[in-house]
Amino acid sequence: MLILxxxxxxxxxxxxxxxxxxxxxxxxxxxxxxxxxxxxxxxTTVKIIxxxxxxxxxxxxxxGYDVIKEPLKAKEKIGYVPDNPDIFSKLTGLxxxxxxxxxxxxxxxxxxxxxxxxxxxxxxxxxxxxKIESYSHGMKQKLLILGVLIHEPELLIMDEPVIGLxxxxxxxxxxxxxxLAQQGKTVFIxxxxxxxxEEICDRIAxxxxxxxxxxxxINELKIKKDDKKDL
Amino acid sequence: MKQLWTLIxxxxxxxxxxxxxxxxxxxxxxxxxxxxxxxGLLLLLFYNIFKAYIQINxxxxxxxxxxxxxxxxxxxxxxxxxxxxxxFGLAGSYISTVSNSRENxxxxxxxxxxxxxxxxxxxxxxxxxxxxxxxxxxxxxxINGITFNEPFTYYVxxxxxxxxxxxxxxxxxxxxxxxxxxxxYFFDKRGFANITAFIINIVFIILLKEITGMQNYFxxxxxxxxxxxxEKLSLLVDFSKIFYPVNIAYKAITEKVIISFKYxxxxxxxxxxxxxxxxxxxxxxxxxxxxxxxEISNKNKxxxxxxxxxxxxxxxxxxxxxxxxxxxxxxxxxxxxxGFAMTLIIPFLSLYSLYSGMPDxxxxxxxxxxxxxxxxxxxxxxxxxxVLVGGFNMIASTALSREGKMFYYLKSLPINPQEYIxxxxxxxxxxxxxxxxxxxxxxxxxxxxxxxxxxxAFMIGFFILNIYFIIGLFCEFCIPMLNWENPRVVVxxxxxxxxxMVLLILFVILSIxxxxxxxxxxxxxxxxxxxxxxxxxxxxxxxxxxxxRRYYQIx
Ligand SMILES: Nc1ncnc2c1ncn2[C@@H]1O[C@H](COP(=O)(O)OP(=O)(O)OP(=O)(O)O)[C@@H](O)[C@H]1O
Ligand SMILES: [Mg+2]
Numbered sequence: 028m029l030i031l032x033x034x035x036x037x038x039x040x041x042x043x044x045x046x047x048x049x050x051x052x053x054x055x056x057x058x059x060x061x062x063x064x065x066x067x068x069x070x071t072t073v074k075i076i077x078x079x080x081x082x083x084x085x086x087x088x089x090x091g092y093d094v095i096k097e098p099l100k101a102k103e104k105i106g107y108v109p110d111n112p113d114i115f116s117k118l119t120g121l122x123x124x125x126x127x128x129x130x131x132x133x134x135x136x137x138x139x140x141x142x143x144x145x146x147x148x149x150x151x152x153x154x155x156x157x158k159i160e161s162y163s164h165g166m167k168q169k170l171l172i173l174g175v176l177i178h179e180p181e182l183l184i185m186d187e188p189v190i191g192l193x194x195x196x197x198x199x200x201x202x203x204x205x206x207l208a209q210q211g212k213t214v215f216i217x218x219x220x221x222x223x224x225e226e227i228c229d230r231i232a233x234x235x236x237x238x239x240x241x242x243x244x245i246n247e248l249k250i251k252k253d254d255k256k257d258l
Numbered sequence: 259m260k261q262l263w264t265l266i267x268x269x270x271x272x273x274x275x276x277x278x279x280x281x282x283x284x285x286x287x288x289x290x291x292x293x294x295x296x297x298g299l300l301l302l303l304f305y306n307i308f309k310a311y312i313q314i315n316x317x318x319x320x321x322x323x324x325x326x327x328x329x330x331x332x333x334x335x336x337x338x339x340x341x342x343x344x345x346f347g348l349a350g351s352y353i354s355t356v357s358n359s360r361e362n363x364x365x366x367x368x369x370x371x372x373x374x375x376x377x378x379x380x381x382x383x384x385x386x387x388x389x390x391x392x393x394x395x396x397x398x399x400x401i402n403g404i405t406f407n408e409p410f411t412y413y414v415x416x417x418x419x420x421x422x423x424x425x426x427x428x429x430x431x432x433x434x435x436x437x438x439x440x441x442x443y444f445f446d447k448r449g450f451a452n453i454t455a456f457i458i459n460i461v462f463i464i465l466l467k468e469i470t471g472m473q474n475y476f477x478x479x480x481x482x483x484x485x486x487x488x489e490k491l492s493l494l495v496d497f498s499k500i501f502y503p504v505n506i507a508y509k510a511i512t513e514k515v516i517i518s519f520k521y522x523x524x525x526x527x528x529x530x531x532x533x534x535x536x537x538x539x540x541x542x543x544x545x546x547x548x549x550x551x552x553e554i555s556n557k558n559k560x561x562x563x564x565x566x567x568x569x570x571x572x573x574x575x576x577x578x579x580x581x582x583x584x585x586x587x588x589x590x591x592x593x594x595x596x597g598f599a600m601t602l603i604i605p606f607l608s609l610y611s612l613y614s615g616m617p618d619x620x621x622x623x624x625x626x627x628x629x630x631x632x633x634x635x636x637x638x639x640x641x642x643x644x645v646l647v648g649g650f651n652m653i654a655s656t657a658l659s660r661e662g663k664m665f666y667y668l669k670s671l672p673i674n675p676q677e678y679i680x681x682x683x684x685x686x687x688x689x690x691x692x693x694x695x696x697x698x699x700x701x702x703x704x705x706x707x708x709x710x711x712x713x714x715a716f717m718i719g720f721f722i723l724n725i726y727f728i729i730g731l732f733c734e735f736c737i738p739m740l741n742w743e744n745p746r747v748v749v750x751x752x753x754x755x756x757x758x759m760v761l762l763i764l765f766v767i768l769s770i771x772x773x774x775x776x777x778x779x780x781x782x783x784x785x786x787x788x789x790x791x792x793x794x795x796x797x798x799x800x801x802x803x804x805x806x807r808r809y810y811q812i813x
Contacts, residue, residue, distance in 0.1 A: 129578030
C-alpha cells in the first residue's frame with residue numbers, strides 16, 4: 028500500500044538530515060505506528076508521504092503511484108490529519124467539510140451519511156455550524172479527523188492524532204481505526220507514546236535522528252528489548 | 259521601565275516589521291536589495307507629492323510675507339496638521355487599539371500593569387502620527403525660521419510642538435475606539451477596518467486633489483491663486499476656535515521668547531494631561547478589549563444552515579476552491595480593508611475629480627461628438643479607469659501568501675494546480691468585473707458614448723487587468739510568504755504587494771502618457787484589442803504551465 032524507498036530529506040539551510048535514507052513498507056489492511064522522540068523526523072516523513080515536502084532523494088509509492096510523478100492519483104487515495112489543526116479558521120465546520128468533499132468528489136448522499144455517522148461518533152456534529160476559530164484545540168482536531176473520514180480513504184495518515192483528544196474520543200478513534208482496517212483500509216499514525224502503539228498498532232517502526240532503528244511487531248520488539256536497551 | 263521598553267520595542271517590531279532587515283542583511287541579501295529597490299520606487303512616487311507640498315509652502319509663504327500675513331499660514335497649517343492627525347492618523351490609532359494578534363493575548367499573561375500595556379500600544383501608533391506631523395509642519399517652520407532669522411529657542415519650541423501635537427488627537431481617537439469597543443459590539447473588527455480605511459482614503463483623495471489643484475492655480479494665475487488659498491487658510495484658522503490646544507501651540511511658536519515659553523509650558527501640560535487621562539481612564543478598558551477580542555462574537559459565531567440543503571450538494575473543484583478563497587478573504591478583517599472599501603473609493607475619486615479637479619477632462623468629454631479619434635481616446639480612458647479600479651484590491655498579489663500554513667495542507671489534497679490557479683484568477687475577476695461594469699455604465703451617463711465603445715473599453719480593461727493579475731499570481735508562485743502568524747504581515751511586508759502596486763501605478767501613468775501622445779488612435783484600436791487578447795491568452799497558458807510545476811515545489 029505504502030512504500031518508501033531510500034527517502035532522505037535535509038531542510039533548506041540545515042546541515043543535518045531530518046530524514047536519512049528511510050525504507051519502509053506498510054501493507055494493506057494494517058494499522059502501522061510510527062514512533063520516535065521529539066524532533067526525530069516523524070512529521071517530516073509524513074509530510075514527504077503526503078507530498079507536502081519533496082524528498083531530496085528516494086521515492087514514495089502509494090498504491091503503486093509515485094507521489095511526485097503522479098500526485099493527483101496518489102493523493103486521491105490518502106487522507107491526512109496534520110499535527111497542527113489551526114487551519115481554515117474563518118470557515119464553519121460544515122463549510123470546511125463541504126470543501127473537502129468537493130475536492131475528493133464525493134456524492135451528496137455519501138457525504139451526508141458519513142458526516143452524520145462519524146460526526147456523531149466523534150461528538151462534533153452539533154458544533155459544525157460554528158466557525159472553526161471558535162473551536163477548542165480538540166474540536167479542531169476532531170473536525171480534521173472527520174474531514175478525512177468522509178471519504179474513507181484507502182490510506183489514512185494521522186500525525187499525532189491522540190494529542191489533545193479526551194479519553195472517550197481516543198477510545199472512539201481507536202474503534203474507528205479498527206473498523207477501517209477490517210474493511211481493508213490502511214492506517215498510518217505517528218506517536219511518541221508507546222502505550223498507544225501497543226494497544227492498536229499491528230506493526231510499528233521506530234525512528235530516531237531520521238533513521239529507522241526497528242520495524243516489526245510490538246511483541247518482537249519486547250523480546251529484542253531485553254538484548255538492546257537503548258530503544 | 260525596562261519591561262515597558264521591551265514591550266514597546268516588541269509591539270513596534272511586530273507592527274512595522276523592520277526587525278526583518280537585520281536578518282535579511284545577514285542571510286538573504288538579494289531579497290533585501292529587491293525590497294530596497296521597490297521601496298525606492300514607491301518613495302520616488304510619493305516624493306513628488308512632498309516636493310509639490312514644499313513648493314506650495316514656499317510660494318505661499320513668500321506671498322503672504324508681502325502683506326505681513328505669514329502667521330496666518332502657520333496658524334492655518336497647525337490646524338491642518340491637527341485635522342490631518344484626527345482623520346488620516348486614524349490608521350495609527352486603529353493599529354494600536356483595534357487590530358490584535360495572537361501574540362497580544364500572550365502579552366496579557368505577562369506580569370504587566372494595564373497602563374504599561376496601553377502605553378506600549380500607544381507608541382507604535384504615535385510613531386505613525388509623528389511622521390505625519392513632521393511631514394505637514396516641518397517645511398513651513400523651517401522656511402519661517404530662516405526668513406526671520408529666528409533664535410535657537412524658536413527651533414527648540416517648534417520641535418516640541420511637532421513632537422507633542424499628535425498626543426491629543428491620538429488621545430481622542432483612543433477614547434473613541436476603546437470606548438466603542440468596550441461598550442459592546444456595534445461593529446466587529448472588520449467594521450472598524452472598513453470605516454478606518456474609508457475615512458483615510460477619502461482624506462487621501464482630498465489631499466491629493468487639493469495639492470495638485472493648488473499647483474494648477476499658480477500656473478494659471480498667481481494673484482487669484484493666493485487669494486483662494488488665503489480663504490482656505492482662514493477657514494482652517496476658524497477651526498482653532500474648537501481645537502483650543504492648537505491656539506496655544508500657535509502662540510508658543512510665534513510669540514516673543516518669554517511669552518512663547520509660557521505658552522509652550524501650557525501646551526506641554528495639556529498634552530501630558532491628555533496622555534495621563536487615557537492612561538488612567540482607558541488602560542483597564544483596553545486590557546478588557548484585548549482579552550475580549552479573543553472571543554468571537556455571537557453574531558459571527560453561529561451560522562444556521564439547513565443541513566439537508568445546499569451544503570451537501572456536490573460542486574466542481576474550481577467552485578469549491580473559489581468559494582473557500584472568497585470566504586477566507588472577506589471574513590478576515592486584515593484583507594477586507596484592501597477589498598471592497600478600498601476599491602469603492604476610486605469611483606468616488608473619479609467623480610470628485612471630474613467635477614472639481616480636472617475641468618479640462620470634462621471639456622474633452624463633452625466635445626466628443628466631433629470625431630472618431632476622440633471617441634476612441636475616451637474609450638481608452640474608460641478602460642484605464644477600469645484597470646485602476648479593478649486592480650486596486652490585492653487579491654492577486656496576496657493570493658498564495660494569504661493561505662499561510664494552510665497551503666501545506668492543501669498540497670496534501672488531490673487538488674489539480676490548474677484548477678487552483680483558475681479559482682484564484684476567477685476570484686480576482688469577480689470583483690473587478692463588477693467594478694468594470696460600474697465604471698462603464700457610469701461612463702455611459704457621463705460621456706454618452708454608444709454601447710460598442712463601452713464594450714470595447716470593457717474588453718481592453720479586462721485583458722489588461724488579467725495580464726496584471728497573472729503577473730501578480732506569477733510573483734506569488736515565485737516567492738510566496740507562507741510562514742506567518744499574523745495576517746497583517748501578508749499585506750504589509752509582502753514584496754509581491756509592493757511589486758504589483760508599483761506596476762499598477764507605473765502602468766497607468768505610462769499609458770496615460772502614451773494615449774495622450776498618439777494622435778491617430780482609431781487606426782490602432784482593433785489591433786490593440788486583439789493584441790491584448792492574444793497576450794492575455796499566452797500569459798494565461800504560461801501561468802498554468804509554470805504553476806503546474808511550481809505548485810509542488812513550494813515548501
Ligand atoms: N520547517 C523546518 N525547517 C527546518 N528544520 C526543520 C523544520 N521542521 C522540522 N525541522 C527539523 O527536522 C527535524 C525533524 O523534525 P520533525 O518535525 O520531523 O520531528 P517530529 O518527529 O515530528 O517531532 P515531534 O514529536 O516533536 O512532532 C528536527 O531536527 C527539526 O529541527
Ligand atoms: Mg511532529
